[in-house]
Amino acid sequence: MAKLKLITFGCQANEADSEKIAGVLAQEGFELTETAEEADLILLNTCSIREKAEQKVYSLLGTFQKLKTQNPQLKIGLCGCLAQRDGVRLKDRFPYLDLVAGPGALIYRIPEILKGGTAYPVLPRPKEPLPLYVHSPRPRRGSTFKAWVSIMEGCNYFCTFCVVPYTRGPERSRPPEDILAEVQELLQQGYKEITLLGQTVNAYGKNLKPRTQFAHLLRAIDAVAGGEIRVRFTSSHPRDFTPDLIEAVAGLKSVCEHVHLPVQAGSDSVLRRMRRLYTREEYRAKVCALRRAVPDVALSTDLIVGFPGEREEDFQETLTLLQEVRFDSIYAFKYSPRPLTPAAAYPDQISEEIKTERLNILLRLQGEIALEQNRRRLGKIEEVLVEGGPNSKMGSSASGRTRRNQLVHFSQEFFVPGDTVFALITEAYSHYLKGKSP
Ligand code: 5AD
Ligand code: SF4
Numbered sequence: 550m551a552k553l554k555l556i557t558f559g560c561q562a563n564e565a566d567s568e569k570i571a572g573v574l575a576q577e578g579f580e581l582t583e584t585a586e587e588a589d590l591i592l593l594n595t596c597s598i599r600e601k602a603e604q605k606v607y608s609l610l611g612t613f614q615k616l617k618t619q620n621p622q623l624k625i626g627l628c629g630c631l632a633q634r635d636g637v638r639l640k641d642r643f644p645y646l647d648l649v650a651g652p653g654a655l656i657y658r659i660p661e662i663l664k665g666g667t668a669y670p671v672l673p674r675p676k677e678p679l680p681l682y683v684h685s686p687r688p689r690r691g692s693t694f695k696a697w698v699s700i701m702e703g704c705n706y707f708c709t710f711c712v713v714p715y716t717r718g719p720e721r722s723r724p725p726e727d728i729l730a731e732v733q734e735l736l737q738q739g740y741k742e743i744t745l746l747g748q749t750v751n752a753y754g755k756n757l758k759p760r761t762q763f764a765h766l767l768r769a770i771d772a773v774a775g776g777e778i779r780v781r782f783t784s785s786h787p788r789d790f791t792p793d794l795i796e797a798v799a800g801l802k803s804v805c806e807h808v809h810l811p812v813q814a815g816s817d818s819v820l821r822r823m824r825r826l827y828t829r830e831e832y833r834a835k836v837c838a839l840r841r842a843v844p845d846v847a848l849s850t851d852l853i854v855g856f857p858g859e860r861e862e863d864f865q866e867t868l869t870l871l872q873e874v875r876f877d878s879i880y881a882f883k884y885s886p887r888p889l890t891p892a893a894a895y896p897d898q899i900s901e902e903i904k905t906e907r908l909n910i911l912l913r914l915q916g917e918i919a920l921e922q923n924r925r926r927l928g929k930i931e932e933v934l935v936e937g938g939p940n941s942k943m944g945s946s947a948s949g950r951t952r953r954n955q956l957v958h959f960s961q962e963f964f965v966p967g968d969t970v971f972a973l974i975t976e977a978y979s980h981y982l983k984g985k986s987p
Contacts, residue, residue, distance in 0.1 A: 553579040554588035558606060559596025561783065562652075562717075562746055563629055565697035567594045569656050570628060571689035577660045581689070585616060590624045590663075592648070595631035597712050599885035603631055614645055624648065624663070628656070630716035634888065636671035651675050652717055653702050657685060675703075675718040682723070682731045694741040694934070694967035700728050700766065701747035705755075706786060708813070709824045709892040710856060710884060713748055722753050725766055732770055736778065741934055741969060745770075745782040751789040763789070764797040767804055776802035779934065779952060783809045784851070787827050790835045799842040806843055807954040810836070811851035815870030816863035819856050822895070829870060836874055847877040847953035854911055855884040855904030857895035864907050871914055877922050877953070878980075879915050883908050916979045923977035926955070930987050933957050933972045935964040945983075956981040 553574055557567040570592065571581055582588055591613050596602040606627070617623045626648030627639060633651030640646055649668040650659050654677035662669040679702055690696055701722040704714045728745075735743055745766075747753060754761035763782075770780055780803045787810055798804050810832075814820050817828050827835075839846055852867060871879070883904040886893035935949040945958035949970070957972050958981055964970055972984030 550580045551578055551589040552582040552587055554582050554585050554591045555594065556592070556609065557594045558602050558629070559594075559598060561697065561744070562699065562748065563594050563596055564691070565688070565699050565746055566629065566652055566656060568688035568690050568697065569685075570594065570659060572686045573657055573659055575689055576686045577663075585613065588623065590626065591616075592626045592628055595627055595629035597629075597631040597634050597716055597887065599882060600887075601885070606631055610643060614643075617645055626650070626659075626663075628652070628659070630712070633671055633675060633716040634712065636673075637668045640668045653677065653721075654680060674715060676721070679721055679723055681727050683727055694739070695936070696735050696740045696743050697746050698728065698731055698735070698743050699723070699746045700750065701753050704748040705752070706749060706788075706826070707824060709822065709895075710853060710887065710890055712887040712890055715889045717748060720749070720752060720756055722747075722755070722757050722761075724757065725754075725761060725769055728766065729769060729773055733773055736774060740778060741967060742779040742781065743770075745780065747782075748784065749786040749789065750782045751785040751791075751794055762791075762793065764791070764793040767794075767797045767801055771801040771803045774803045778803055780804045781807065781954070785810050787812065787825075787832050787835055790839070792838065795839050795842045798839070798846070805952040805954065806845050807847040807849070807952065808839060809849045809851075812870065812874075813851060813853050814856060814859075814863070815867035816859070817866075819859055819863050822858060823853075823856060823892070829866065833870075833874065845953070847955065848874065849878045849880070849954070850874075850876050852879055852881045852911065853884050854881060854907040855899035857884070857892055857899065858897040859884075859899055859907075864910075867911065868914055871911070871918060875918055875922060876915070877955070878919060879911075881908055881911050881915070919979045920977065923955070923979065923982055926974045926982055927977055929974050931955075931957065931972050931974060931984070933970050933984070935966050935968045935970060938966060939963070948981075951982075957984045958982070959984060959986075962986055 557563050595606045613625050624647040628650045632649045639649050648662050651671050653675045657680050703718040703720045705720045707714050751763045753763040931951040933949040937948040939946050947959045947964040973987040974982050974984045976983035
């Protein structure tokens with residue numbers, strides 16, 4: 550069998566795409582290998598959301614080029630968002646590339662591109678309809694108990710900092726029947742948790758005929774899942790976080806009590822220039838409504854520091870927002886100017902020093918808030934889906950996640966990954982909890 554080394558950069562959507570790529574290539578006789586030296590094909594599933602992710606790709610490409618001089622049979626390809634953004638131009642820069650393919654429907658054309666021996670002329674913006682799951686090669690899933698289910702692709706929002714609408718194209722939702730068929734298959738295979746994925750997952754259904762809504766899809770999934778599995782979803786756009794969706798999260802047994810709701814900034818002037826389409830107060834009102842309906846809900850968010858023109862007082866508003874909302878966890882990033890996006894050309898770009906300083910202040914504050922939030926879990930009994938075995942660095946015998954998506958480490962119990970167990974929470978830290986069998 551031919552051997553494929555597949556390296557994934559970036560977000561959960563890319564992880565899900567890599568499982569699809571591995572599935573498509575399994576049909577062509579490829580099996581996965583960890584070792585680049587024994588590979589017949591090396592694919593980098595790239596990310597272009599921030600510059601750092603991009604640089605990692607270039608440095609790895611250099612390493613693999615050397616391998617190719619030793620083994621001329623070796624094929625090297627780029628998939629994902631960077632491949633989509635720069636398209637065939639990448640072949641000029643890296644002539645030894647055997648394949649360039651974007652995300653979305655292009656994944657299913659990788660075998661054809663490989664056979665052609667040339668780079669696929671990537672479109673300016675991918676907009677092909679998504680192939681039906683029921684008619685496609687099955688993804689080669691990395692877990693036997695947790696599964697990604699991509700329910701839509703692309704984004705119509707065009708936030709001024711973000712490259713995704715250019716690389717993943719316009720919003721395209723999968724038909725509900727096709728998603729339900731995938732969920733049913735996962736249930737039969739004994740999966741315990743599914744995560745519904747989309748760049749703006751809760752905008753699901755707008756382009757379908759008949760038009761449908763994300764909350765309807767959640768209800769339909771809950772009806773087939775019957776409370777047997779956990780359902781998560783990410784990422785939500787605050788704009789589409791409707792009362793109907795809040796009701797679904799509150800009422801559906803399978804839907805976990807965790808919402809990832811990227812806010813990006815706390816200042817209205819920054820939010821406006823980011824084109825986020827909500828104000829700080831509108832965001833806070835949605836959080837209040839959600840917490841009223843689901844009092845125990847865990848909330849996480851994404852934040853960007855150092856957006857062009859972000860003044861000290863704007864940054865302070867991000868800090869006060871954290872203090873007011875009290876997120877359970879955050880993902881914070883320094884603003885990274887991206888080709889094609891309007892904000893890259895904005896005046897008043899912020900210096901690297903200020904970005905670093907603001908990021909550190911933000912993370913320090915969130916560390917304190919998260920610790921306080923986590924201490925509120927002490928003494929509670931939580932359902933944990935075990936994901937990891939013994940970890941000597943953490944001194945733990947097993948670890949897993951609660952329905953609120955918090956990491957719990959056990960030190961006495963040797964649970965098997967995939968088990969659903971209960972934990973009495975005994976210790977709280979900023980980024981994890983410790984627990985034992987109640
Ligand atoms: N610079 C920094 N962070 C970014 N993100 C998206 N684009 C950029 C950028 N240009 C962050 C946002 C988004 C997350 C997936 O990545 O916070 O929610
Ligand atoms: Fe990017 Fe904004 Fe779309 Fe999210 S909503 S993918 S941040 S453009």
